Amino acid sequence: MKVLSTEGLTKLIDLIKSSFISNEDTQATVAVDAVETTAVDAVETNVADESSLTVGSVINQRDNTTAIKTWTGTLAQYNAIATKDNNTLYNITDDVNMSQTLLETLYPVGAIYIGTMVSCPLAALFGTWTKIGDGRVLQNSDSNHAAGTTIEAGLPNHTHSASSNETGAHTHTVGGSDSTTTNPRDGFDLEGNNLYYRTTNINTSSAGKHSHTITVGNVNNNNIYGNSTTVQPPAFVVNIWQRTA
Amino acid sequence: MSIYKGTDMLAGVPNISGAINATLEAIYPVGSIYIGTQSTCPLATIISGSTWVKVSEGRVLQGSDSSHNAGTTIAAGLPNITGSMSSPKQLNANYNLSTATGAFSSGGQHGGSNSIIGPSSSNATYQALANFSAQSSNSIYGNSSTVQPPAYVVNIWERTA
Numbered sequence: 247m248k249v250l251s252t253e254g255l256t257k258l259i260d261l262i263k264s265s266f267i268s269n270e271d272t273q274a275t276v277a278v279d280a281v282e283t284t285a286v287d288a289v290e291t292n293v294a295d296e297s298s299l300t301v302g303s304v305i306n307q308r309d310n311t312t313a314i315k316t317w318t319g320t321l322a323q324y325n326a327i328a329t330k331d332n333n334t335l336y337n338i339t340d341d342v343n344m345s346q347t348l349l350e351t352l353y354p355v356g357a358i359y360i361g362t363m364v365s366c367p368l369a370a371l372f373g374t375w376t377k378i379g380d381g382r383v384l385q386n387s388d389s390n391h392a393a394g395t396t397i398e399a400g401l402p403n404h405t406h407s408a409s410s411n412e413t414g415a416h417t418h419t420v421g422g423s424d425s426t427t428t429n430p431r432d433g434f435d436l437e438g439n440n441l442y443y444r445t446t447n448i449n450t451s452s453a454g455k456h457s458h459t460i461t462v463g464n465v466n467n468n469n470i471y472g473n474s475t476t477v478q479p480p481a482f483v484v485n486i487w488q489r490t491a
Numbered sequence: 492m493s494i495y496k497g498t499d500m501l502a503g504v505p506n507i508s509g510a511i512n513a514t515l516e517a518i519y520p521v522g523s524i525y526i527g528t529q530s531t532c533p534l535a536t537i538i539s540g541s542t543w544v545k546v547s548e549g550r551v552l553q554g555s556d557s558s559h560n561a562g563t564t565i566a567a568g569l570p571n572i573t574g575s576m577s578s579p580k581q582l583n584a585n586y587n588l589s590t591a592t593g594a595f596s597s598g599g600q601h602g603g604s605n606s607i608i609g610p611s612s613s614n615a616t617y618q619a620l621a622n623f624s625a626q627s628s629n630s631i632y633g634n635s636s637t638v639q640p641p642a643y644v645v646n647i648w649e650r651t652a
Binding site: 348349352353354355356357358359360361362363364366367368369371373374375376377378379380381382383384399400401468470471474477478479480482488 | 514517518520521522523524526527528551552553554555556557558559561562569570572637638639640642645646647648649650651652
C-alpha cells in the first residue's frame, strides 16, 4: 500500500487536529467543512511551485492566517530542500511508505518478533529475519548472560545421604564356629597338616558408635543436575523492557 | 496514488487511521503475540476487527523446534532420577525391605548363593535391594530429557540484517 510520507502524514494530522483546537463542536464543523472544500480545490492543482500557490486556499487553523501549501516531488528533490516549510504538505512520490518507515524504526536489527505463524510476517516487508531460540525459552539478560547468548539446562545437584547411627556402639559378627575345642582359632590356622578354622560365631571388636554414609552425586550421571544453582531451562537470552511512562 | 488529489483528500481522515491500522495489521497479523503487563491487550481496541485471546497462562514462551510446533503446549518435565542400593550382606537370613514408599520400592531379596565366608553349602548371604525412581513419587520426573517448564510454543525470529 502506498501512503503519505511520514512527514506528510504528520502535517496532515496536524492540519486535521488544528481544525479542532479550541473550537466548540459547531466551530469545529465549520472548520472541517472549510478544510474539505478549500483543500480539494487547492490540491487538485497539485502545484509544484510554491510561489504560485494562492494564499488563503487552505488556512492553518492554528494561527488562522498562514496558508497551507502543497508540494509534490521525488524524495531526492525533497531532501534537496534545505529548509522545510512548516506550512507545506510535502507529497513525496517515491518515498518509502510510511508504514515501512515506522516498521523499520520499531524493528531495527536485533529486534525480536514472536508469533505462531510459520514465517515472520515482517520478512516480506523489510529486513532479514532468522528463526532463533529453537527449544529454548526467552530469558532476560543479566550481568552473567548477555543478550544473544544461550544458557543450557541445569538444576542444582542432588546429594543424598543416609546414616546408621541409631544403635550406638555395636559389633559385627563373623560367622562360623571353632572346628576344634582344644585350640580355638580366631580364623584359619594351619597346624601341621591340619587346617583349623572357626565354626562358631565370634564378634569383631567394637568400633564404637559410628555411622555409614551413602552419598549420591551427579544423579544418574546426568549433567543437568549440578549444572545450575536454580531451575534453569534451556534459554535464549534477550533484553526485555517494560514501558513505565 | 496521491492522497492529495481530488476526493482522496476527503478520504484523508479515514485514510490516516487506515494507514495506521494497516501498519498495525502488518505488525500484528493473526497469530502474532503481544506481551505486556497490562490487564487487557491494548491492541484489541486499536486494531479494528481484531480479536485477542490470552494464551500461555502459567507457561513460558519457548521457541519451536522439530518436535514442537508453534501454538502447542509442552508439559513440565525433568529427567528421571533412578538408582538402587543394597543392604549389607546378612548371613543365613531372609532380608527384605519392610517399608518402601514414594520414590523407593523394594527390589526384593538378593543372594542365597553359597557364601565364600561360610564353612558349608548351608551358609548363604542375602541382601535387601531398594530401588529408587523419582518418577514414582512425581510424574514430572522422567517427563523430559531436559529442564522443561510448562511452555507455550512460539516461533521466534531475530532480525539479522
